[in-house]
Amino acid sequence: MTTTTFPTLDAWLTHLESAHPVGIDMGLERIGRVKAALQLSFACPVITVGGTNGKGSTCAFLESILLAAGYHVGCHTSPHLLEFNERARIDGRDATDAELLPHFEAVEAARRSLPEPVSLTYFEFTTLAILHLFASRGLDAVILEVGLGGRLDAVNILDTDCAIVTSIDIDHAAYLGDTREKIAFEKAGIFRAGRPAICADPVAPHTLVDHANAIGADLWLFGRDFRYETQPGSERQQWSYIGRTMRRAALAYPALRGANQLFNTCAALAALEALRERLPVSAQDVRVGLANVVLPGRFQVLPGRPAVVLDVAHNPHAAAVLAQNLGSMGFYRYTYAVFGAMRDKDIVGVVKHLKGEIDHWCLTDLPTDRGASAEMLEAALREAGVKEGPDCTVQRFATPADAFHDAKSRAQEDDRILIFGSFYTVAGVMADRKLRQN
Known part of the structure; x- marks a missing residue:
């Protein structure tokens, strides 16, 4: 049977956007068959990270600390902001198109080899292509961000060595359901x-605890654990991690800003x-990793005036955290917000927090x-309950770049501009700013 192939990564991605009848099709049976045909497996520890918010930050903390310790690390996150390659990082570097292409071809060949191709x-x-790339590199650790949910998500085809929610x-x-x-x-x-099985939510629902206990996971x-x-230190605030068997004291706050990041850092630690017997890290590795961690679009404050804040908060829980973080930034005369969201989100709930x-x-x-349209x-x-007046305006724009240009034209040095909502x-x-800077 002839195998479909394309000369470029962009061509592959364009094809895949319409190759399956629906964009989201929960279940592991189809992908599991292709995984078996690929004979996909890992000898190194695999860490899977799920959750409503904080997944990307937790992956970034794990990756940065392990890289500081000298390990060879693969990290798969989604979605991407500017380029697909952001989804596949090896040793802190985005995979190139040339590195990815053979693994797209391998997945297609495996899919076509089935008696009844799916x-x-x-x-x-x-996800399969990125995992196949990672498996070919002899890595020391692999970090996988869950796309949607967990139980039926594509990354769950692998038996993780450590799971984080x-x-x-x-x-x-x-x-996923309408209750926690x-x-x-x-x-x-x-x-x-x-x-x-790590859960960093301070109020873990009983269903998570019951499931972990039922299957015999090490929760x-x-x-508790x-x-x-x-x-408060003499010069700057410090904090300590206290675990089951170890304490990491006098840690500086991580480079990722925001009050919620200590929960995510604790999950990583x-x-x-x-996993300390398989992936030992020193106190210095932790300090260097937390100091050097980078993750665009998560309460990212750009240098310059007016202040510009980027945050992909797109649900009420994330919006509440964003509101707390904005409130801790100090005084600004006015805050201009560039806001776009998906229509299936609780947009009213997001707005009420912010x-x-x-x-x-x-x-x-x-x-x-x-x-969602700007009208929606x-x-x-x-x-x-947002009401327009002398100090509150609402305007609509066709693109995020247009909205940002308007905000920047009106904002003064003692104002700030918030860009938030959907990726x-x-x-x-970000793409518009990049084009103008080049």
Whole structure:
């Protein structure tokens, strides 16, 4: 049977966008058959990271600490902001098109080799290709971010050596359920019997705890098995990680900003404590890793004036954290917000958390059929109680870049501009700034 192939990564990705009947097709049967045909396996530890918010940050902490310790690390995250290659990092570097292409071809060949070839979603196909790339490199550790949920997500085809659930809140309700208990059960699906199962949510739903106990996972709960303590220092604040068997004292705050990052850092440190016999790291490795960690679009404050803040907060839980972080930044005369979101999100819930921090709204359409129109966003603002006046305006724009240009034209040095919501919103502004800087 002839195998489909394409000369460029862009051509592959364009093909995959329409290769499967639906974009999201929960289940592991199809991808599991292709994984078996690929004979995909890893000898090194695999860490799987799920959760409603904080997944990307936790992956970044793990990657940065392990790289500081000298390990060869593969890290798969999603979605990307500017380029697909961001989803596959090896030793802290995005994989090149040339590195990825042979593994796209390998997945297609394996898929076509089946007696009854199956179709794969964009995420399933690309995840297999990235895993196949990682498996070819003899890595010391592999970090995998869950795309959606956990139990039926593509990365769950691998039996993880350590699973992390960062936080649990309402998101993707159509697929995962409309309560924290239902969603927690789906996320706990990445746990494995006899393996460390880390939960950094300070109020873990009983469904997650019950599932972990039922399968015999080694459950680590925040507040019971690990936690943090903050310590005001003479020059700057410090904090300590306290785990089951070790304490890491006098740590500087991580380079990723935001009040929630200590929960994510603790999750990473608990995983490394649980895997210390296979992936030992020193106190200096932890300090260097936390100091050097980088993750664009997560409460990222750009240098210069007016202040520009990028954050992919797109659900009420993330919006509440973002509001807290904005409130701790100090005084700004006005805050201009470039806001775009997907139509299936709780837009009113997001706005209710942030309306007290935002004065001028620049609402934007997004370049995807799933995006809410600027008109829909404006209606959500009205429902959330946002009222226009001398110090509050609401305007609509066709693109994130247009909205950002308007905000920048009006903002003064003692103002700030917040770009938040969907990854498309943040990416649209980042891409525009990149073009203008080149």
